[in-house]
Amino acid sequence: MGSAVDAAASRRIVVLTAVHAPSAPYLPEAYASLCEQELSDGWEWHWVIQEDGTTDEVSPYVPDDPRVTFRQGRRGGPGVARTIALAHAEGAYVKVLDADDRLTPGALARDLAALEGDPAIGWATSRVLDFLPDGSTVGFAGDPPDGPIERGDVLGFWKENDFRAPVHPATLCVRRDLLLALGGWMALPASEDTGLLLALNAVSRGWFSKEVGLLYRKWGGQATGQAAHVDPAERDARMAVVEARARALASFRWRRP
Numbered sequence: 001m002g003s004a005v006d007a008a009a010s011r012r013i014v015v016l017t018a019v020h021a022p023s024a025p026y027l028p029e030a031y032a033s034l035c036e037q038e039l040s041d042g043w044e045w046h047w048v049i050q051e052d053g054t055t056d057e058v059s060p061y062v063p064d065d066p067r068v069t070f071r072q073g074r075r076g077g078p079g080v081a082r083t084i085a086l087a088h089a090e091g092a093y094v095k096v097l098d099a100d101d102r103l104t105p106g107a108l109a110r111d112l113a114a115l116e117g118d119p120a121i122g123w124a125t126s127r128v129l130d131f132l133p134d135g136s137t138v139g140f141a142g143d144p145p146d147g148p149i150e151r152g153d154v155l156g157f158w159k160e161n162d163f164r165a166p167v168h169p170a171t172l173c174v175r176r177d178l179l180l181a182l183g184g185w186m187a188l189p190a191s192e193d194t195g196l197l198l199a200l201n202a203v204s205r206g207w208f209s210k211e212v213g214l215l216y217r218k219w220g221g222q223a224t225g226q227a228a229h230v231d232p233a234e235r236d237a238r239m240a241v242v243e244a245r246a247r248a249l250a251s252f253r254w255r256r257p
Contacts, residue, residue, distance in 0.1 A: 012091035013039075013108055013173070015047045018081035019099035021057035022221040026100040031063045033102040033215075039109055049099075050085035052078060079192030083184030086176075095173040096193070100217040102131065107213040111173035114207040121148065122204030122256045123174040125167040125197075126213025133219060139212075142166070146210035151255070154201035155246050158194075163239050167206075169193035171214045178204060178256050186245070191238045198246035204256040 015034060019027065027049070034047060044067070051058045051072040062070045069088055073081065082096070093115060097103060107126060114124040129137040144153075144166050157166040170193065178200065186195035200206065 009090045010092050011042050011044065013043065013045050013093045013095055013112060014089040014091035014176070015045055015095045015097050015108075016082050016085050016089060017047065017049045017097050017099050018052055018078035018085070019049055019058055020052045020075075021055050023099040024058040024061045026217065027058075027061040028063070029102055030097055030099060031065075031068075033104070034097070036105050037103065037108045038106070039112065043112065045095075045108060046091060047097075048085045048088050050081040052076065052081040077189055077192070079185035079188060086180065086184055089176060092176060093173055094176050094179055096170060098170055098216075100219065101170060102215040102217070104212050104215065106211065107171075108173075110209050110211060110213065114209065115173065115175065118148075118207075120205055120256075121207050122178045123172055123197075123200045124207040124209065125149075125169075125171045125173075126209040126211060128168040128171060128214045128216050129212050131215035131217045137215065143210065144208050146208060149201065149206040149208055151201060151203070151205055152250060154206070155198050155243070155250075158198065159243070163194075163235075165194060165197060167197070167208050168214070168216070169197040170216060172197065172200075174200060175256075181256075182249075186242065188238050188241070189234070191242060195238075195242040195245060198242055199249055202246045202249035203254055 034045060037045060047068045049062055049070045053075045054072045059070060062068065071085060071088060073084055095108060095111060111124045115121055127143055129139050131137055154165055182199050185192040188195060
Protein backbone atom coordinates (compact mmCIF):
# COMPACT_ATOMS: atom_id res chain seq x y z
CA MET A 1 0.00 0.00 0.00
CA GLY A 2 2.79 2.42 0.91
CA SER A 3 4.59 1.96 -2.41
CA ALA A 4 1.33 2.57 -4.30
CA VAL A 5 0.80 5.82 -2.41
CA ASP A 6 4.38 6.87 -3.07
CA ALA A 7 4.04 6.14 -6.76
CA ALA A 8 0.86 8.19 -6.97
CA ALA A 9 2.44 11.09 -5.11
CA SER A 10 5.35 11.13 -7.54
CA ARG A 11 2.88 12.12 -10.26
CA ARG A 12 1.10 14.79 -8.27
CA ILE A 13 1.49 18.55 -8.13
CA VAL A 14 0.25 20.01 -4.85
CA VAL A 15 -1.18 23.51 -4.98
CA LEU A 16 -0.78 25.34 -1.66
CA THR A 17 -3.02 28.23 -0.70
CA ALA A 18 -2.89 30.26 2.49
CA VAL A 19 -6.16 32.04 3.17
CA HIS A 20 -7.69 34.34 5.76
CA ALA A 21 -11.29 35.50 6.07
CA PRO A 22 -11.09 38.66 3.88
CA SER A 23 -9.68 36.74 0.90
CA ALA A 24 -11.92 33.66 1.26
CA PRO A 25 -14.64 34.93 -1.16
CA TYR A 26 -12.09 34.68 -3.98
CA LEU A 27 -11.47 30.95 -3.44
CA PRO A 28 -14.16 29.88 -5.95
CA GLU A 29 -12.38 31.83 -8.70
CA ALA A 30 -9.05 30.25 -7.77
CA TYR A 31 -10.74 26.84 -7.87
CA ALA A 32 -12.25 27.52 -11.29
CA SER A 33 -8.78 28.37 -12.60
CA LEU A 34 -7.48 25.08 -11.22
CA CYS A 35 -10.27 23.12 -12.88
CA GLU A 36 -9.23 24.63 -16.21
CA GLN A 37 -5.76 23.10 -15.96
CA GLU A 38 -4.95 20.21 -18.29
CA LEU A 39 -2.13 17.87 -17.27
CA SER A 40 -0.41 15.04 -19.09
CA ASP A 41 -1.81 11.53 -18.66
CA GLY A 42 -1.03 10.12 -15.23
CA TRP A 43 -0.59 13.53 -13.57
CA GLU A 44 -2.98 15.06 -11.07
CA TRP A 45 -3.27 18.14 -8.90
CA HIS A 46 -4.29 18.30 -5.25
CA TRP A 47 -5.27 21.58 -3.62
CA VAL A 48 -4.32 22.14 0.03
CA ILE A 49 -6.04 25.20 1.50
CA GLN A 50 -4.67 26.29 4.87
CA GLU A 51 -6.56 28.93 6.82
CA ASP A 52 -4.39 31.33 8.79
CA GLY A 53 -6.68 31.11 11.79
CA THR A 54 -9.65 29.07 13.01
CA THR A 55 -12.72 31.07 12.03
CA ASP A 56 -16.04 29.96 10.55
CA GLU A 57 -15.68 32.44 7.68
CA VAL A 58 -13.50 30.47 5.24
CA SER A 59 -15.02 26.99 5.06
CA PRO A 60 -18.23 28.09 3.23
CA TYR A 61 -16.04 29.04 0.24
CA VAL A 62 -14.04 25.78 0.14
CA PRO A 63 -15.11 23.60 -2.83
CA ASP A 64 -16.62 20.19 -2.18
CA ASP A 65 -14.09 18.21 -4.19
CA PRO A 66 -12.06 15.14 -3.18
CA ARG A 67 -9.01 16.83 -4.70
CA VAL A 68 -9.27 19.62 -2.11
CA THR A 69 -8.01 19.45 1.49
CA PHE A 70 -8.95 22.21 3.94
CA ARG A 71 -7.04 22.76 7.18
CA GLN A 72 -6.99 25.40 9.90
CA GLY A 73 -4.39 26.52 12.44
CA ARG A 74 -3.44 29.33 14.74
CA ARG A 75 -2.59 32.60 13.07
CA GLY A 76 0.99 33.30 12.05
CA GLY A 77 0.77 34.89 8.62
CA PRO A 78 0.77 33.38 5.12
CA GLY A 79 4.32 32.00 5.35
CA VAL A 80 3.49 30.03 8.48
CA ALA A 81 0.23 28.79 6.96
CA ARG A 82 1.97 27.58 3.80
CA THR A 83 4.81 25.94 5.71
CA ILE A 84 2.55 24.00 8.06
CA ALA A 85 0.44 22.97 5.05
CA LEU A 86 3.50 21.11 3.76
CA ALA A 87 2.56 18.36 6.23
CA HIS A 88 -0.30 17.55 3.85
CA ALA A 89 1.53 18.21 0.58
CA GLU A 90 2.20 14.69 -0.64
CA GLY A 91 3.48 15.30 -4.13
CA ALA A 92 6.68 15.69 -6.08
CA TYR A 93 6.05 19.38 -6.76
CA VAL A 94 4.50 22.25 -4.82
CA LYS A 95 2.79 25.14 -6.59
CA VAL A 96 1.89 28.39 -4.84
CA LEU A 97 -1.53 29.93 -5.47
CA ASP A 98 -2.65 32.84 -3.33
CA ALA A 99 -6.32 32.75 -2.40
CA ASP A 100 -7.15 35.90 -4.36
CA ASP A 101 -5.23 35.02 -7.54
CA ARG A 102 -6.03 32.93 -10.61
CA LEU A 103 -3.94 30.57 -12.69
CA THR A 104 -4.09 30.91 -16.45
CA PRO A 105 -4.84 27.87 -18.65
CA GLY A 106 -1.73 25.73 -19.11
CA ALA A 107 0.17 27.18 -16.16
CA LEU A 108 0.65 23.89 -14.30
CA ALA A 109 1.55 21.98 -17.46
CA ARG A 110 4.26 24.52 -18.32
CA ASP A 111 5.70 24.32 -14.79
CA LEU A 112 5.82 20.54 -14.99
CA ALA A 113 7.41 20.61 -18.43
CA ALA A 114 10.26 22.77 -17.13
CA LEU A 115 10.88 20.73 -13.98
CA GLU A 116 10.43 17.30 -15.55
CA GLY A 117 12.51 18.27 -18.56
CA ASP A 118 15.67 19.19 -16.65
CA PRO A 119 16.60 17.65 -13.26
CA ALA A 120 18.98 20.58 -12.65
CA ILE A 121 16.04 23.01 -12.52
CA GLY A 122 14.78 23.27 -8.95
CA TRP A 123 11.97 25.79 -9.36
CA ALA A 124 9.89 27.49 -12.01
CA THR A 125 8.18 30.88 -12.37
CA SER A 126 6.14 32.61 -15.05
CA ARG A 127 4.97 35.96 -16.33
CA VAL A 128 2.33 37.79 -14.28
CA LEU A 129 -0.42 40.24 -15.10
CA ASP A 130 -1.95 42.51 -12.47
CA PHE A 131 -5.70 41.83 -12.36
CA LEU A 132 -7.45 45.11 -11.63
CA PRO A 133 -10.88 45.61 -9.98
CA ASP A 134 -12.46 46.61 -13.30
CA GLY A 135 -11.41 43.29 -14.85
CA SER A 136 -8.59 44.72 -16.95
CA THR A 137 -5.01 43.48 -16.77
CA VAL A 138 -1.64 45.22 -16.76
CA GLY A 139 1.71 43.62 -17.56
CA PHE A 140 5.24 44.38 -16.42
CA ALA A 141 8.21 45.58 -18.43
CA GLY A 142 11.59 43.93 -18.08
CA ASP A 143 10.71 40.26 -17.75
CA PRO A 144 13.76 38.00 -18.14
CA PRO A 145 14.19 35.86 -21.25
CA ASP A 146 12.21 32.67 -21.52
CA GLY A 147 14.33 29.83 -20.15
CA PRO A 148 16.79 29.05 -17.33
CA ILE A 149 17.63 31.47 -14.52
CA GLU A 150 21.15 30.95 -13.24
CA ARG A 151 22.10 30.78 -9.57
CA GLY A 152 22.52 34.24 -8.05
CA ASP A 153 20.82 36.14 -10.87
CA VAL A 154 17.69 36.94 -8.86
CA LEU A 155 19.66 38.38 -5.92
CA GLY A 156 21.77 40.56 -8.21
CA PHE A 157 18.75 42.03 -9.97
CA TRP A 158 16.87 42.45 -6.68
CA LYS A 159 19.71 44.46 -5.13
CA GLU A 160 20.06 46.71 -8.16
CA ASN A 161 16.34 47.43 -8.50
CA ASP A 162 15.18 48.58 -5.06
CA PHE A 163 14.39 45.07 -3.81
CA ARG A 164 12.21 44.16 -6.79
CA ALA A 165 12.80 40.65 -8.06
CA PRO A 166 12.90 39.93 -11.81
CA VAL A 167 10.33 37.13 -11.39
CA HIS A 168 7.24 36.97 -9.18
CA PRO A 169 7.35 34.65 -6.13
CA ALA A 170 3.56 34.22 -6.29
CA THR A 171 4.14 32.05 -9.40
CA LEU A 172 6.61 29.62 -7.79
CA CYS A 173 6.45 25.91 -8.52
CA VAL A 174 9.20 24.05 -6.67
CA ARG A 175 10.44 20.55 -6.06
CA ARG A 176 9.05 19.47 -2.70
CA ASP A 177 12.35 18.04 -1.42
CA LEU A 178 14.15 21.31 -2.15
CA LEU A 179 11.40 23.34 -0.49
CA LEU A 180 11.63 21.20 2.64
CA ALA A 181 15.43 21.40 2.70
CA LEU A 182 15.17 25.20 2.83
CA GLY A 183 12.63 25.12 5.65
CA GLY A 184 9.67 26.40 3.65
CA TRP A 185 8.79 30.07 3.80
CA MET A 186 10.65 32.59 5.93
CA ALA A 187 9.26 33.55 9.35
CA LEU A 188 8.61 37.17 8.37
CA PRO A 189 5.48 39.34 8.61
CA ALA A 190 5.76 39.95 4.85
CA SER A 191 8.16 39.23 1.97
CA GLU A 192 8.32 35.62 3.14
CA ASP A 193 7.81 34.48 -0.45
CA THR A 194 10.58 36.75 -1.73
CA GLY A 195 12.85 35.28 0.93
CA LEU A 196 12.09 31.78 -0.34
CA LEU A 197 12.66 32.83 -3.95
CA LEU A 198 16.11 34.25 -3.20
CA ALA A 199 17.05 31.19 -1.14
CA LEU A 200 16.01 28.90 -3.98
CA ASN A 201 18.05 30.94 -6.44
CA ALA A 202 21.08 30.72 -4.15
CA VAL A 203 21.17 26.93 -4.35
CA SER A 204 19.50 25.96 -7.61
CA ARG A 205 18.91 27.03 -11.18
CA GLY A 206 15.36 28.11 -11.95
CA TRP A 207 13.13 28.65 -14.95
CA PHE A 208 11.03 31.51 -16.29
CA SER A 209 8.16 31.06 -18.73
CA LYS A 210 7.28 34.06 -20.88
CA GLU A 211 3.70 32.78 -21.07
CA VAL A 212 1.39 34.43 -18.54
CA GLY A 213 0.88 31.99 -15.69
CA LEU A 214 -0.93 34.08 -13.09
CA LEU A 215 -3.47 36.87 -12.73
CA TYR A 216 -2.39 38.77 -9.61
CA ARG A 217 -5.46 40.40 -8.13
CA LYS A 218 -5.19 43.99 -6.94
CA TRP A 219 -7.77 44.89 -4.31
CA GLY A 220 -8.03 46.91 -1.13
CA GLY A 221 -7.78 44.01 1.30
CA GLN A 222 -4.53 42.46 0.10
CA ALA A 223 -1.65 42.47 2.59
CA THR A 224 0.79 44.18 0.22
CA GLY A 225 -1.58 47.14 -0.05
CA GLN A 226 -1.53 47.95 3.66
CA ALA A 227 0.50 50.76 5.20
CA ALA A 228 2.44 48.37 7.45
CA HIS A 229 3.84 46.63 4.39
CA VAL A 230 5.80 49.72 3.35
CA ASP A 231 6.85 50.91 6.80
CA PRO A 232 10.50 51.89 6.16
CA ALA A 233 12.00 50.43 9.34
CA GLU A 234 10.27 47.07 8.98
CA ARG A 235 10.91 46.92 5.23
CA ASP A 236 14.64 47.54 5.74
CA ALA A 237 14.78 44.79 8.37
CA ARG A 238 12.91 42.32 6.14
CA MET A 239 15.16 43.02 3.18
CA ALA A 240 18.29 42.73 5.30
CA VAL A 241 17.45 39.26 6.60
CA VAL A 242 16.24 38.08 3.18
CA GLU A 243 19.55 39.12 1.64
CA ALA A 244 21.64 37.72 4.48
CA ARG A 245 19.99 34.31 4.21
CA ALA A 246 20.53 34.13 0.45
CA ARG A 247 24.17 35.17 0.73
CA ALA A 248 24.81 32.69 3.55
CA LEU A 249 23.37 29.84 1.49
CA ALA A 250 25.48 30.87 -1.49
CA SER A 251 28.62 31.05 0.65
CA PHE A 252 28.18 27.44 1.78
CA ARG A 253 28.36 26.39 -1.88
CA TRP A 254 25.60 23.92 -1.25
CA ARG A 255 23.40 23.23 -4.23
CA ARG A 256 20.64 20.86 -5.14
CA PRO A 257 22.22 17.72 -6.67
